Amino acid sequence: MSQFAHPYSSPFHSNVQDVYTEEREVAEFEPKTDETLLVQQKPVSRAKLEGNNSENPSGLMFRDGKKRIDYILVYKKSSPQVEKRCTFERNLRAEGLMLEKEPSLTNSDIMFVKIHAPWDTLCKYAEQMNIRMPFRKKCYFTDWKKKTMGRVRQLKSWLPRNPMKLDKEALPDLEETDCYTAPFSRARMHHFTINNRETFFSNSTRSRIVHHVLQRTKYEDGKSKMGINRLLGNSTYEAAFPPHEGSYKSRHPIKTHGAQNHRHLLYERWARWGIWYKYQPLDLIRRYFGEKIGLYFAWLGWYTGMLIPAALVGLFVFLYGLFTMDSSQVSKEICEANTTIMCPMCEGNCSSWTLSDSCVYAKVTHLFDNGGTVFFAIFMAIWATVFLEFWKRRRAELTYDWDLIDWEEEEEELRPQFEAKYSRKERVNPISGKPEPFQPFTDKLSRLMVSVSGIFFMISLVLTAVFAVVVFRLIAMEKFASFQWEFVKKNWQFATSGTGVCINFMIIMSLNVVYEKVAYLLTNLEHPRTESEWENSFALKMFLFQFVNLNSSTFYIAFFLGRFAGRPGDYNKLFNRWRMEECHPSGCLIDLCLQMGVIMVLKQIWNNFMELGYPLLQNWWSRRKMKRAGEQNNSKDQLPQWDRDWNLQPMNAHGLVDEYLEMGEFCSTTLIFVTSFSCNLDGLIFWFDRFFFLSLGIWHGILEGIGVVAVITNAFVIAITSDYIPRFVYAFKYGPCVDKGYRHEKCLRGYLNNSLSVFDMGELKNGSYHTRYCRYRDYRAPPWSPEPYEFTLQFWHVLAARLAFIIVFEHLVFGIKTFIAHMIPDMPKDLCDRMRREKYLMQEMMYEAELEHLQKERKKNGKRYHHEWP
Secondary structure, eight states, X not given: OHHHHGGGOOSOHHHHHXXXXXXXXXXXXXXXXXXXXXXXXXXXXHHXXXXXXXXXXTSSBXXXXXXXXXXXXXXXXXXXXXXXXXXXXXXXXXXXXXXXXXXXXXXXXXXXXXXXXXXXXXXXXXXXXXXXXXXXXXXXXXHHHHHHHHHHHHHHHTSOOOTTSOOGGGSOOOGGGSEEEEEOOSTTGGXXXXXXXXXXXOHHHHHHHHHHHHHTOBSSSSTTOBOHHHHHHTTSOSEEEOOOSSOSOOSSOHHHHOOSSHHHHHIIIIISGGGTTSOOOHHHHHHHHOHHHHHHHHHHHHHHHHHXXXXXXXXXXXXXXXXXXXXXXXXXXXXXXXXXXXOOSSSSSOOOEEGGGGHHHHHHHHHHSSXXXXXXXXXXXXXXXXXXXXXXXXXXXXXXXXXXXXXXXXXXXXXXXXXXXXXXXXXXXXXXXXXXXXXXXXXXXXXXXXXXXXXXXXXXXXXXXXXXXXXXXHHHHHHHHTXXXXXXXXXXXXXXXXXXXXXXXXXXXXHHHHHHHHHHHHHHHHOOSBHHHHHHHHHHHHHHHHHHHHHHHHHHHHHTTTTSOEETTEEOEETTTEEOOOOBTTBSHHHHHHHHHHHHHHHHHHHHIIIIIHHHHHHHHHHXXXXXXXXXXXXXXXXXXXXXXXXXXXXXXXXXHHHHHHHHHHHHHHHHTTTSHHHHHHHHHHHTXXXXXXXXXXXXXXXXXXXXHHHHHHHHIIIIISSHHHHHHIIIIISTTTTSSOOOGGGGTTHHHHHEEXXXXXXXXXXXXXXXXXXXXXXXXXTTSSSTTOBOHHHHHHHHHHHHXXXXXXHHHHHHHHHHHHHSOSSOHHHHHHHHHHHHHHHHHHHHHHHHHHHHHHHHXXXXXXXXXX
């Protein structure tokens, strides 16, 4: 014992005492096996997998080789917070946990605290936390349905095997997950299927229980002096994590030697690049990581699969624009306009320019502003509805299979921070009937007002940054238009948009870091009652911040760029200094495409680097340090699992919230500006992003809100930003095909000349000049008309058509969305029948189990019993 105590002994005598207390309590809490509670059945594959760890010398066991390690705490021996740590660990033992300490083999200053939850402690807290555990196998069908399903399976056996499905031989027996479950109760323990006490509670459930205890254990006297999070914040502990089951790689092939553990199995059947096309083993993911992460990957897989048709349709629209680019009448007229002189884009050193100089710009614009744009916008609006409605059905099936139907309705536990803050004020919970801490309405309202004020302040900061980018674009436009380098001067619009969007991207990524910290502080200030309320509040703030941050500049380009520029001779100027930016004669949509394309591509590159490249570099560096430390210590032993896990990269602090935020951002960008370039191809870009990290909760409402905003935004983009409506009005009202009964590309002949107004250069510039008139993009009367430079009748026709299109488009798409949502039920009919039958069978099983138990008790006590209810 003295040899084990020596490595982490300290000047504080209490620490040495804790070592002996630890060993005594380990012996006192030795679990007692009651064989009468065990169901004598053959252990399933899960038990075999989890039992493999005990055979591994670096497995997850205490030194006695019997007690499983459920959680790991890490601290530095040089940390001054010794008293808090000893008090915390002493209170953990008082809660029923067993602790054992182990020095690190790679760092002499690091000490690991291994935690084991005995059977009695697991049962106690499983009952307190209302954890649902299996008690009977499910019975899905009646006899006639079994026969029908058997024939269907026999028919399927003759069909070719689906290459996307995993082989059943490659997966362990998962039938134990196919059970009815109920909240665990020690009084009714005989109802539950307890094959083996060591495997009855899964690893993820054991870790969840220990984490619950760690969050609510005190380290000092005082209401708020509790929880592992505070100890991590004040450096009492360096880390707290549940250990992995072992290595995810093996020297032997899995086909011949089988999986070493669930982690190895998940890597071989899920996380390898070689099986990217396979369906996800959701049951295995759920078993190893828990229900929340399992539902997240189910949603991610569903979303990825639904992106395939959207990506194909978007690619088809893009290719249509590519193949018709040279035959477009508008592009032809711009490229052939060698004699069309355009008005100068700035004052001073800028000169007139020829419209044909922007031929490439016009052709690129046609790639995304063509006849297929409207079709794709309608398709994506319908796609969003179909995606959500079918996800509801898929989620209903998963929640039934995983027995999570009552999960959201069950009363959630209070956050320890909420309990500590409002422990002095209590009221009776209307659901449980028990007294619990209560937050007064005035306190809640005042904190909410402070939080809302902080949100509006951060949003105003975003708008200020967008305004700064707009000012930069105006300055850059003037400089590039008068640049001495002819190449830059000729492509000043690309240069202006490109530099502006790059600066905007750097501002977006910088402010995201600030937003996360502010949202975290504001959410903690509100003191949410439960963990789900905290996650929902934090997620809503982060989504609002990032949505405004990512899309505010895009909204400016889509709806404000070129709308307030004025006209030659009467330009609007910002601060009476810089001329407002104009759109290209071929339309403003190309600026929106460039903005979306650059931001989305750069953001995907950055996210993929942070999620894949950066962790790989960190892991490489950690392995290098571990190797050096092992050589210095002359250690030939294999590193234990806790030492290897300590050197892995930690998961982000907010769990799945950040992952859902990334997906929410992608959804909003994909749907809201679906008519622009990047969104046509985003499905293809994201489809290869499956390997990175449900109850959707607040995210379902956010996605539905995105769907509504997307319809309105796309209606305005098509009507205002693109040139679809002006071309449509020209073809039907002013073009050469007005009196003919057909419409085609030749009906746009003369559209360019019709959409450009004339300005007399003499009004702008005194003296000699080579050209008298220049052209600019607008519908205004020529200088020789009775009312020069006033809006023409065609301007009002176009404006009326734009407003009419917005109304018709919105009503049409919303009508289709509502019809589809009504026609697709949220739950399949056969699932409803199975749930009703399950309810009936559960009542029967509970009755039979209780009757059988009482009859055994009477028989054991020598009393007579009858077959009816006793």
